[in-house]
Amino acid sequence: MASYAHPEVLVTTDWVAQHAADPNVRVVEIDVDTKSYDEGHVPGAIAWAWNTQLCDTVVRDILPKGQFETLMTQSGVNPDTTLVLYGDNNNWFAAWAFWQAKIYGHKDVRIMDGGRKKWLAEGRELETAPRTATPSAKAYRASEPDYSIRALLPQVQQAQRAGNAVLIDVRSPQEFTGEILAPPGLPETCQRGGHIPSARNVPWGKACNEDGTFKSADDLRNLYGAEGVSQAKPVIAYCRIGERSSHTWFVLKYLLGVDNVVNYDGSWTEWGNLVGAPVEKGAAKTAGQA
Amino acid sequence: MNVENYAERRIEIDGWPVNVSSYQLGTKWHAKADNVSPGANLARAEADSRESAEQQVIDRARQLLARTKRHEV
Numbered sequence: 001m002a003s004y005a006h007p008e009v010l011v012t013t014d015w016v017a018q019h020a021a022d023p024n025v026r027v028v029e030i031d032v033d034t035k036s037y038d039e040g041h042v043p044g045a046i047a048w049a050w051n052t053q054l055c056d057t058v059v060r061d062i063l064p065k066g067q068f069e070t071l072m073t074q075s076g077v078n079p080d081t082t083l084v085l086y087g088d089n090n091n092w093f094a095a096w097a098f099w100q101a102k103i104y105g106h107k108d109v110r111i112m113d114g115g116r117k118k119w120l121a122e123g124r125e126l127e128t129a130p131r132t133a134t135p136s137a138k139a140y141r142a143s144e145p146d147y148s149i150r151a152l153l154p155q156v157q158q159a160q161r162a163g164n165a166v167l168i169d170v171r172s173p174q175e176f177t178g179e180i181l182a183p184p185g186l187p188e189t190c191q192r193g194g195h196i197p198s199a200r201n202v203p204w205g206k207a208c209n210e211d212g213t214f215k216s217a218d219d220l221r222n223l224y225g226a227e228g229v230s231q232a233k234p235v236i237a238y239c240r241i242g243e244r245s246s247h248t249w250f251v252l253k254y255l256l257g258v259d260n261v262v263n264y265d266g267s268w269t270e271w272g273n274l275v276g277a278p279v280e281k282g283a284a285k286t287a288g289q290a
Numbered sequence: 291m292n293v294e295n296y297a298e299r300r301i302e303i304d305g306w307p308v309n310v311s312s313y314q315l316g317t318k319w320h321a322k323a324d325n326v327s328p329g330a331n332l333a334r335a336e337a338d339s340r341e342s343a344e345q346q347v348i349d350r351a352r353q354l355l356a357r358t359k360r361h362e363v
Contacts, residue, residue: 089331120293183325
């Protein structure tokens with residue numbers, strides 16, 4: 001069985017249980033449901049809210065560099081800290097935080113394989129009192145943003161027109177076809193349903209096992225290889241707002257070692273609202289038609 | 291405190307698959323419903339029993355899912 005390209009970015013629940021109190025380790029929970037942390041969390045873990053602390057709350061954008069630095073400083077994170085991220089829904093928003101931490105150059109970022117779900121299922125200890133980190137004595141200084149792992153609209157439009165990249169739409173099949181405009185139960189946030197023409201549909205959750213852990217490297221290679229993902233072409237992952245696709249970006253970049261993969265965080269809430277943007281509806285074409 | 295009695299089950303509400311998970315922490319039961327494929331959270335509740343916590347999230351999920359429109363493709 002092949003191993004992951006970068007196994008060092010994953011830690012087990014056992015590892016976290018043993019290292020959560022290590023002063024060089026900062027464990028952070030990031031959930032879709034930002035109240036989950038309050039129910040109980042990994043002892044010693046702090047929480048980041050994706051909708052207020054991991055984005056620009058005025059302009060639609062990722063966290064600005066200065067705010068990222070402030071978040072790290074207040075979280076007691078130094079450039080040498082091992083940052084361990086986990087969350088609900090198979091680490092959906094933990095991957096979003098991982099992606100941003102990499103944009104700003106944090107060296108040692110890891111994800112707890114299986115996330116919150118596995119921690120709960122294993123009957124582990126939960127701490128219910130919220131934790132507040134002691135801020136770092138020295139202000140955190142981030143690197144200049146590395147946008148080589150992020151796609152903005154012009155890059156995606158150019159790739160779509162030229163057909164020189166593999167577009168992976170990681171939303172559910174119903175969102176991909178245009179049957180629904182947002183995940184069931186959530187508000188519709190786009191004007192049109194469907195997908196970017198030529199995109200392949202690989203729902204993000206297919207990368208995970210039932211217990212929330214990531215599938216094996218062999219299984220992942222088969223899953224994405226069947227949809228045209230290889231080292232031969234750049235890969236652009238997208239979803240609705242960019243967080244599910246950060247999960248797929250993580251899988252492709254760090255577990256499979258795909259060099260040229262980017263996350264298009266504008267995703268369908270950008271493309272599906274653009275005047276004049278080409279949209280394809282229905283199921284993905286078979287490989288021969290693509 | 292350690293988590294006890296964690297369980298998950300999949301049900302269908304108005305044609306949508308819904309994942310219901312619950313667990314006990316001390317004397318309280320916590321339940322959560324999500325919409326499976328996207329994995330987005332629909333509802334979360336706390337109660338004195340598993341049945342009560344799960345029923346609350348199922349009821350709330352039903353309300354939210356009823357708002358989901360299916361469009362012709």
